[in-house]
Amino acid sequence: MRILVTGGAGFIGSNLIHYLLATRPDVEIVNLDKLTYAGNLQNLEDLPDARRHTFLRGDVAEPDDVARAFGAGVDQVFHLAAESHVDRSILDSRAFIHSNVLGTQTLIDRLRRQGHGRLVHVSTDEVYGSLGPAGRFTETSPLDPTSPYAASKAASDLLVLAAVKTHGLDAVVTRCSNNYGPYQFPEKLIPLMITNALEDRPLPVYGDGRQVRDWIHVRDHCAALEVVSREGRRGEIYNIGGVGGERENLVIVRTILAALGKSAALIRHVQDRPAHDRRYAICSDRVLGLGWRGQFDLEAGLRETVRWYQEHRAWWEAVKSGAYRSYYEQQYGKRLG
Ligand code: NAD
Ligand code: DAU
Numbered sequence: 001m002r003i004l005v006t007g008g009a010g011f012i013g014s015n016l017i018h019y020l021l022a023t024r025p026d027v028e029i030v031n032l033d034k035l036t037y038a039g040n041l042q043n044l045e046d047l048p049d050a051r052r053h054t055f056l057r058g059d060v061a062e063p064d065d066v067a068r069a070f071g072a073g074v075d076q077v078f079h080l081a082a083e084s085h086v087d088r089s090i091l092d093s094r095a096f097i098h099s100n101v102l103g104t105q106t107l108i109d110r111l112r113r114q115g116h117g118r119l120v121h122v123s124t125d126e127v128y129g130s131l132g133p134a135g136r137f138t139e140t141s142p143l144d145p146t147s148p149y150a151a152s153k154a155a156s157d158l159l160v161l162a163a164v165k166t167h168g169l170d171a172v173v174t175r176c177s178n179n180y181g182p183y184q185f186p187e188k189l190i191p192l193m194i195t196n197a198l199e200d201r202p203l204p205v206y207g208d209g210r211q212v213r214d215w216i217h218v219r220d221h222c223a224a225l226e227v228v229s230r231e232g233r234r235g236e237i238y239n240i241g242g243v244g245g246e247r248e249n250l251v252i253v254r255t256i257l258a259a260l261g262k263s264a265a266l267i268r269h270v271q272d273r274p275a276h277d278r279r280y281a282i283c284s285d286r287v288l289g290l291g292w293r294g295q296f297d298l299e300a301g302l303r304e305t306v307r308w309y310q311e312h313r314a315w316w317e318a319v320k321s322g323a324y325r326s327y328y329e330q331q332y333g334k335r336l337g
Pocket of ligand 1: 006010011033039079178
């Protein structure tokens with residue numbers, strides 16, 4: 001089976017390639033990635049059975065690059081290539097429209113030309129917007145994105161779902177909650193807090209820090225994507241959430257500090273993110289119905305993740321140099337003033 005993974009040098013994409021090579025001896029993987037600031041070939045250095053993985057640098061929104069990646073044909077596409085950070089989308093949203101919206105349409109067009117092959121479109125719970133103190137997102141919750149990132153993902157979901165109806169595309173859409181685990185770029189909450197604490201830098205918590213996210217270990221997400229790719233019904237949406245993963249941000253930050261033996265005095269409450277979603281919580285009943293079960297307990301998964309960043313200092317120190325520094329200054333300079 002020939003599988004195309006887009007965005008396979010990023011956080012979830014690289015974890016997915018590790019997972020597929022380890023669990024699916026029947027697959028060969030082509031990995032199309034533009035290597036933006038978030039793409040990192042070091043994430044793929046210790047792949048099991050690396051002969052079954054081919055890397056191609058290219059842009060998912062460029063038809064020629066996508067045609068090159070399809071080669072003689074692919075059986076399945078796991079589409080993860082995207083601009084993925086909410087804060088960056090608030091600073092400048094152009095790249096989000098290019099990669100997330102046009103990129104998805106370019107893949108749809110290629111699959112239509114090929115005439116067969118399943119698309120697993122990897123999306124996010126952020127398309128639903130924010131929840132009050134009670135309730136959970138189901139697949140029929142209304143779309144109500146509150147950031148350019150979330151809006152671009154909602155647009156891409158609708159393009160995929162429309163192509164199922166208009167053109168009979170064989171596609172499924174997944175909407176997962178917040179991932180954590182190895183190889184996550186240190187712009188996202190958990191790796192940012194771990195690496196800042198390791199450097200004894202302040203930990204910038206937006207607003208009161210009482211916002212809730214539904215955390216899932218990236219390997220549980222990858223296992224769910226694999227199950228959906230085989231068992232998912234054409235045209236269906238599958239929410240994927242953590243196992244008891246709902247926590248306030250401050251609880252996550254304090255757990256990280258405790259695991260590192262660092263002081264809570266590093267926490268700084270800073271100016272909030274505009275239109276900051278208050279709470280996410282996921283109803284995963286539909287994907288549970290396909291037989292998927294999350295394995296990771298959040299506290300154990302967090303401890304494992306903290307250890308990974310302790311043991312991979314060279315990885316994140318390289319990532320946090322260069323262009324990262326100007327992003328950090330733009331995002332946090334005034335806030336941490
Ligand atoms: P990431 O930012 O770590 O990685 C994105 C990858 O896509 C990078 O390797 C980057 O180089 C590549 N890329 C970006 N634009 C591209 C383009 N135009 N052409 C080819 N490659 C391109 O992101 P991530 O956290 O791994 O997220 C992967 C996917 O999962 C995204 O679609 C995201 O919306 C979705 N998702 C993420 C989370 C999360 O918690 N991180 C949760 C749910 C869904
Ligand atoms: O829910 C799924 C989404 O989760 C994915 O679609 C996105 O790609 C991924 O980035 C993530 O979005 P969030 O905005 O929820 O993740 P982030 O790590 O940026 O923030 C998590 C929470 O922590 C959120 O409430 C904002 C807060 N936060 C974040 C940062 C970076 C802070 O308080 N301080 C920070 O410096």
